[in-house]
Amino acid sequence: MSMSEIADNKWEVQAAKAPVTSFSAICQVLLIVGFTGIFIYILQGSAAGIFGAKRDGGMSDNYGKMTNEASPKK
Numbered sequence: 001m002s003m004s005e006i007a008d009n010k011w012e013v014q015a016a017k018a019p020v021t022s023f024s025a026i027c028q029v030l031l032i033v034g035f036t037g038i039f040i041y042i043l044q045g046s047a048a049g050i051f052g053a054k055r056d057g058g059m060s061d062n063y064g065k066m067t068n069e070a071s072p073k074k
Contacts, residue, residue, distance in 0.1 A: 019025050 020029070
């Protein structure tokens with residue numbers, strides 16, 4: 001191998017390593033972790049709402065029982 005090929009290979013190896021020790025890289029990692037946490041929180045709440053225990057007594061449960069008895073008479 002020539003010296004230029006060796007230097008090129010060293011540059012490629014060095015360029016392939018992500019700079020994770022700089023302030024901006026740490027902020028990017030924390031931002032991704034934060035968004036992932038928010039996504040998991042929303043997904044967990046959705047799964048709990050879909051597959052969780054049914055609650056009785058809410059307005060949506062009593063929707064079929066609603067009538068217009070209390071409406072004003074004309």
